[in-house]
Amino acid sequence: MENLSFSKKAARFVLHWILLMVVWIAFTSSFATQELLVGAGVTALISILTISVFTCCELPVLCPKSIFYMFVFLFTFLFELVKSNIDVARRVLTPSLPINPGVVKFKTNLKTNFSRMVLANAITLTPGTLSLDVIDDTFYIHWIDVKTTDPEEVHKEIAEKFENILLKIF
Amino acid sequence: MSIFEIIGGFFILLGSIFLFLGGLGIFRMPDIYNRLQAGTKATTLGAMSVIFGVGILQLEDNWTWILKAMIILIFIAYSNPISSHALARAMYKSKRYPYIKSTDDNMDAYREINDNQSKEEKS
Numbered sequence: 001m002e003n004l005s006f007s008k009k010a011a012r013f014v015l016h017w018i019l020l021m022v023v024w025i026a027f028t029s030s031f032a033t034q035e036l037l038v039g040a041g042v043t044a045l046i047s048i049l050t051i052s053v054f055t056c057c058e059l060p061v062l063c064p065k066s067i068f069y070m071f072v073f074l075f076t077f078l079f080e081l082v083k084s085n086i087d088v089a090r091r092v093l094t095p096s097l098p099i100n101p102g103v104v105k106f107k108t109n110l111k112t113n114f115s116r117m118v119l120a121n122a123i124t125l126t127p128g129t130l131s132l133d134v135i136d137d138t139f140y141i142h143w144i145d146v147k148t149t150d151p152e153e154v155h156k157e158i159a160e161k162f163e164n165i166l167l168k169i170f
Numbered sequence: 171m172s173i174f175e176i177i178g179g180f181f182i183l184l185g186s187i188f189l190f191l192g193g194l195g196i197f198r199m200p201d202i203y204n205r206l207q208a209g210t211k212a213t214t215l216g217a218m219s220v221i222f223g224v225g226i227l228q229l230e231d232n233w234t235w236i237l238k239a240m241i242i243l244i245f246i247a248y249s250n251p252i253s254s255h256a257l258a259r260a261m262y263k264s265k266r267y268p269y270i271k272s273t274d275d276n277m278d279a280y281r282e283i284n285d286n287q288s289k290e291e292k293s
Contacts, residue, residue: 093191142203
């Protein structure tokens with residue numbers, strides 16, 4: 001995305017700067033004038049140096065709708081994380097070790113590389129699944145308890161709820 | 171004993187239970203992929219819960235700890251699945267065959283990626 005207009009680049013620069021400033025304030029945790037001035041200088045320098053990296057990836061355009069769906073994604077993700085931990089605990093504590101592992105694959109509808117990475121990370125932390133590899137639009141998943149090997153069914157079972165939210169963000 | 175100490179202690183206890191179960195899972199599971207499954211999930215939520223608990227514990231004396239804890243939480247939630255994905259990918263690239271219980275049907279996709287890789291090596 002090198003053909004971005006100047007205003008979009010500037011908007012991303014400011015956004016990046018504000019995010020780094022929030023991190024700075026959280027780490028120093030003081031509102032003294034000197035600290036804030038030094039933080040503003042340092043974070044501006046970092047933003048200028050890394051602006052080419054942050055405009056080359058297909059990062060989402062921030063608008064209220066996509067921020068809302070980011071929060072929806074966060075809470076879905078946390079809920080799934082807790083569920084997967086309970087699932088692991090149940091499997092580990094059962095004496096007979098109820099697992100039926102296998103490798104399955106499915107095709108995703110997501111277009112950009114960044115959203116595919118987010119989906120792969122989310123799949124790793126959902127109950128019983130671990131992403132092995134992503135080749136173009138095909139995900140290879142290690143599933144601890146295989147119910148089906150049909151790609152459509154697998155897609156419905158594992159990825160659909162994250163993918164619907166991610167399609168709205170990106 | 172303040173309310174923050176009770177809540178923080180509860181989170182730390184919960185996290186340590188999850189970490190223990192993750193360790194037990196790594197001990198009990200039969201092969202590397204299943205061990206990664208147990209390890210990743212349990213360590214992610216366990217470490218997140220412990221660090222969040224420490225942040226809550228100090229909320230009254232130093233309220234800034236919770237902000238630093240939040241930053242650490244974000245980095246853990248982001249980097250842990252990536253590292254486990256890298257390990258799993260390295261394992262299938264070095265042709266470790268996964269443990270299977272009942273049928274061989276579950277391994278079609280595994281053979282497919284291994285074939286792709288062999289083609290890449292030849293060309």
